Amino acid sequence: MLSSEEIIRTIEMLKNENLDVRTVTLGISLRDCVSSSATELCTRIRSKIKRIAGGMVAVCDTISNKYGIPIVNKRLAVTPIAAVAEALQREEYVVVARTLDEAAQEVGVNFIGGYSALVQKGFTRGDRHLIATLPEVLSATRHICASINVASTKAGINMDAVLLMGQAVKEISLATAREDGFGCAKLCVFANMPEDNPFMAGAYLGYGEPESVINVGVSGPGVVKKELERALQSGKRLTLGDLSEIIKKTSFRVTRVGELIAREVAERLGVSFGIVDLSLAPTPTVGDSVGEILQCLGLTSIGVPGSTAALALLNDAVKKGGAFASSSVGGLSGAFIPVSEDLNLSEAVGSGHLSLEKLEAMTAVCSVGLDMIAIPGKVDASTIAAIIADEMAIGVFNHKTTAVRLIPVPGKDVGDKAVFGGLFGEAHIVEVRNIACSSAFMGFGGRIPAPITSIRN
Amino acid sequence: MAKKQAKGTLVSVSVMGDDRPGIVAGVSKVLYENACNIEALSQTVIMGQFAMIVVVAPLKGSKAEALKKALDELGREVSLEIQVRLLNPEERLGFDPGEAEPFVITVRGQDRPGLVYAITAILAEQGINITRLGAEVVPVDRQLEYIQIYEVDIPRHLDCALIQRALRDRGEEIGVTVDMQHRDIFRAINQI
The missing domain is CATH 3.20.70.20 (Anaerobic Ribonucleotide-triphosphate Reductase Large Chain)
Structure with missing residues (x-):
């Protein structure tokens, strides 16, 4: 049986002490969306996100009401786009990013993480394209968060990637100069990036994660x-x-x-x-x-x-x-x-x-x-x-x-x-x-x- | 649990009066002497007033008349109101809300007449049963606040969001904060 003390204490935590669920992040694998055609890839991504995440915001709101606990942010995390879009040309990465941005908007989440690449040991073609398009993507989209893993305890530190990220941060800042360089707030550079992190800007769906998952x-x-x-x-x-x-x-x-x-x-x-x-x-x-x-x-x-x-x-x-x-x-x-x-x-x-x-x-x-x-x-x-x-x-x-x-x-x-x-x-x-x-x-x-x-x- | 009950009969004994040492001992002595086994018991004290309800099973040899007489005598001797009532089988089953979810309603704010009625009228209209109700003045953030706590069973076929809104709106009308939350959130936070 609950005691009055327990009930009162709980109410205090919720009402006066800002206890909340900061983020419910739905991870969605985009591995089955892969295509060498940008149009096809974007169609598949949009349809999958809508299918899996379409009801997410409503479900979160219902549960938030049921327990009387605020769920402040609803977000998505996807498979690193450098891998999903590996077969595309550099300029097509921006098209994919716009699709992700629109899909996030459509399902009502405030951020979508996963414009990401893992380059701790070296780059693929796709990784380089993704990093090169960061300034354009982070200045032209609202909901996209990017993360680049440049180091790990197993691989060491890819200093070429670190230098590239120094340049990228500078360029993103200039591309979003009117907002005090806000574009940089949507980019994390990581060592030992966790595959299941629900927080932005570093959320993405790791390769060892299930088809779709709530973190x-x-x-x-x-x-x-x-x-x-x-x-x-x-x-x-x-x-x-x-x-x-x-x-x-x-x-x-x-x-x-x-x-x-x-x-x-x-x-x-x-x-x-x-x-x-x-x-x-x-x-x-x-x-x-x-x-x-x-x-x-x-x-x-x-x-x-x-x-x-x-x-x-x-x-x-x-x-x-x-x-x-x-x-x-x-x-x-x-x-x-x-x-x-x-x-x-x-x-x-x-x-x-x-x-x-x-x-x-x-x-x-x-x-x-x-x-x-x-x-x-x-x-x-x-x-x-x-x-x-x-x-x-x-x-x-x-x-x-x-x-x-x-x-x-x-x-x-x-x-x-x-x-x-x-x-x-x-x-x-x-x-x-x-x-x-x-x-x-x-x-x-x-x-x-x-x-x-x-x-x- | 006693071995031999007289045809599964149960008797409820309710006791009220000014709180002081010895009430429970006095009542339980009479129950024991009259071959009654205590099956369930709940007791509380509010502002110096003692209240207890005991459900007993009369064992073989127990006489209902003798029990009633002995409790009446005790009540007169020590100034307690004691009621004895035979429970029929339906009463013992209690209210069945059907498929229901446990919620906790909390009402916080300035005390005033009619608060309990304002909230319970909504619950009664919807056929929502209250399983526990308490009210107290507690310190919150170094200020004293009046708080009512209702534990209720909300039948599954009712729309929780609508009830929440109705309670919240009623609270606003009468100047108190009303929240209704699923009981599991309190359990999760407080219990292992």
């Missing part, structure tokens, strides 16, 4: 913060071990919500249930911030000494609670630190507490990487590529996923603000020190070999 990303920085505050106000003497325990229990609750919703959406759509991604994904709403959790843990601001340790504690506790709550945990599953999407982080940059170097350090112990960071428009492609290389090295050598989503903001510099709107938020421009000091290193190209720790068989 869910829950959220809850607000809930974690409130629980910590409540415990701290109780007047009991608490150690960091106690606080970790509180975070763990909260993460358990949040994950259970995700699994309940994911299973029911999957069942009603007649597709497989995949995973729950138990990431703490902040929003620009006050009270829904990873930065504020660190302040609860006694730090003046995220970015000050102690931040990496506090974030490590948070990230680990989140994983432990989530792993107990569900046997199907996947995706990124950790605490996110996307600067523009977390109001507190953005302010920490503005006040000078949070620097690019500290962000990079923190990504060694949390999910997912240098995320949604607005940098001065003047930073050159080679420097951007070198920053990407550093972040990839953290992922590759620590056996974890890392990603980079940098947004060079044309015409803006430190002291200015980039405004993206909605969940993407706004951000103070972060200072990039030592610009144009890495071009010789980046110029070598080739591949940084896989670490010795990758040889495990």
Whole structure:
């Protein structure tokens, strides 16, 4: 039997602490759509997406009402387009992208991920076409998200790809200059990209995934913060071990919500249930911030000494609670630190507490990487590529996923603000020190070999 | 469960009065002495008022008249209202909602007369049975808030979205927040 306390606590989490399902992402395999004719491929893609995802938004809305829990985003993830469109010419990739964009619009989702290529060990013809068309696709479409895996612990870091991505980021930023380089917010560069990540911009349907699958990303920085505050106000003497325990229990609750919703959406759509991604994904709403959790843990601001340790504690506790709550945990599953999407982080940059170097350090112990960071428009492609290389090295050598989503903001510099709107938020421009000091290193190209720790068989 | 019941008869005993130590002991002593086995029991205290309902199975040798007399005497001695009633077989089955889904309705806001009626009128119109109902004042975000909790069975043939809307609209009319959510969300969040 439920106790009144349990019911009241649940209502509070939902009403006052921003507990929600951040995204329900439907993965759809496009492998059976392959054709050497662009027209044929596009017809098949459109018809398959409509067939599988046509009822998705309505189902999500019904389930959201039934449980009284908001499902903030409904999204699609598809097989990497570099593979699906391998037989096409470069200019035809843009046609495929427009088809995906229209199909997403038709079924009512806000993003479709999978304009992707995996090039950690080298390029196919299709991979090169896809990367070359990124600026055009991300500036001309609304719903498409792109991701490129340039490194893995098994393969090492494809530095040619890293350099190409530095250039692509720069070009996308210029192509979307009027929106402060917003096109770059729809592109993630990855090391060890997960095949079942439901979060954008990095969602795609991996090669080992089923025909169609529901993956869910829950959220809850607000809930974690409130629980910590409540415990701290109780007047009991608490150690960091106690606080970790509180975070763990909260993460358990949040994950259970995700699994309940994911299973029911999957069942009603007649597709497989995949995973729950138990990431703490902040929003620009006050009270829904990873930065504020660190302040609860006694730090003046995220970015000050102690931040990496506090974030490590948070990230680990989140994983432990989530792993107990569900046997199907996947995706990124950790605490996110996307600067523009977390109001507190953005302010920490503005006040000078949070620097690019500290962000990079923190990504060694949390999910997912240098995320949604607005940098001065003047930073050159080679420097951007070198920053990407550093972040990839953290992922590759620590056996974890890392990603980079940098947004060079044309015409803006430190002291200015980039405004993206909605969940993407706004951000103070972060200072990039030592610009144009890495071009010789980046110029070598080739591949940084896989670490010795990758040889495990 | 006792071995020998007299023809499957059950008796309900309801007890009300000012709360104090010894009420349950007093009642259960009489039940024991009159060869009755307690089959089910529920007890609560609201604002100092004790209320208990006990369903008992009279065993062999138990006499209904003697039981009633002994409980009447106890009631007079210690100022309790005690009612004894024989349950017929239909009553024991309880209300059957048919195929139904369990939901929780919560009403939050300023207390005022007519709140329970406003909500339950809608439920009664739709033939929705309440399985549990409680109301209390609780601290939410350091403020006291009045909250009612209804657990209900919504028959499958009813449209949940319509009932949700009707409840929400009624809540808006009378200045309270009304939510109706499937019980599983509370279980998922709170129970292992």
